[in-house]
Amino acid sequence: MALPVESPAERLAPPAPGPLVPEPYRVAASRSETEDTVTLSLAPLQDPLLAPRPGQFNMLTAFGVGEVAISVSGGPDSDGTIEHTVHSVGPVSRALCNSPVGSVVGVRGPFGTDWGVGDLAGRDVMVVAGGIGLAPLRTAVIQLAGASASGGARRFDLLVGARTPDQVVFADEIRRWREQGTNVQVTVDAAAPGWDGPVGVVTTLLDKVPFDPKSTVALVCGPEVMIRFTARGLVDLGLPPENIRVSLERNMQCGVGLCGHCQLGPLLICRDGPVFTYAGVVADLLLQREL
Ligand SMILES: Cc1cc2nc3c(=O)[nH]c(=O)nc-3n(C[C@H](O)[C@H](O)[C@H](O)COP(=O)(O)OP(=O)(O)OC[C@H]3O[C@@H](n4cnc5c(N)ncnc54)[C@H](O)[C@@H]3O)c2cc1C
Incomplete structure (x- = not known):
């Protein structure tokens, strides 16, 4: 049986994103909840991820610093914007809290069970x-x-x-x-x-x-x-x-x-x-x- 032949374009195409690949989201807004807690509104730069159910979490990447689990605290809006509320306790959560409006963070998910x-x-x-x-x-x-x-x-x-x-x-x-x-x-x-x-x-x-x-x-x-x-x-x-x-x-x-x-x-x-x-x-x- 003949094997399917990949075209040169297919050979060069990046692998399909999977659950371990963060998707780029733009910080559309940042709101201080308390002295050390910030709610970030994150808008997808590409197709939005699946709509999270209440209680599920995403893995958020502060590029160059690391990745942490953060629950979804709002959304999604009609354009796929979601909210995450982050308490600054260590290097990654601090970097996320300090992410300026317009900057890009990575998001993968949604993961886990929900409140039902x-x-x-x-x-x-x-x-x-x-x-x-x-x-x-x-x-x-x-x-x-x-x-x-x-x-x-x-x-x-x-x-x-x-x-x-x-x-x-x-x-x-x-x-x-x-x-x-x-x-x-x-x-x-x-x-x-x-x-x-x-x-x-x-x-x-x-x-x-x-x-x-x-x-x-x-x-x-x-x-x-x-x-x-x-x-x-x-x-x-x-x-x-x-x-x-x-x-x-x-x-x-x-x-x-x-x-x-x-x-x-x-x-x-x-x-x-x-x-x-x-x-x-x-x-x-x-x-x-x-x-
Ligand atoms: C399913 C899930 C959902 C989560 N949802 C949220 C969320 O919505 N918002 C949010 O802010 N965090 C949430 N967290 C917690 C968040 O993932 C951690 O606070 C984060 O991983 C800390 O990473 P860091 O690199 O900033 O700090 P690290 O470098 O990991 O820790 C630095 C210091 O902070 C301490 N520390 C770590 N985590 C906490 C904590 N939670 N509280 C107090 N001190 C801590 C450590 O003991 C250490 O001393 C969630 C965690 C899980 C597993």
């Missing part, structure tokens, strides 16, 4: 976020706040914890969600002049929401210690573990289940998560303090 907002119709939903943990929840919150504002009988509560008042991300949107009718409670670990809201960790808000454990689903994201205490607090208040969804983070490199850097027990966070049901092996792993 589609199957929350008719359920009561409680979202609990700690610090930058509101970023991976933001697209879900926008959908849920919109659905409850448009007359759905469903109960939707948003509980937010931050270290200090100036560490609350998306403060303007929190005001808008409240105006739309969402019950948004914000607490801070340490107050500052002008703060007249609650003081204490976010778990202190849990028993202030009269939720029905039979019909409520909770979505939880934040530092791991906060996830652990929140999930346990919700279970203590009667919520079945199967009704609690958590988003976990680990050092992530390939994003597609090849390298094993994000292994957690039998799980790979990039392939099996980042959003997990807080039951079975995930609950067991989170309860082991050394993890």
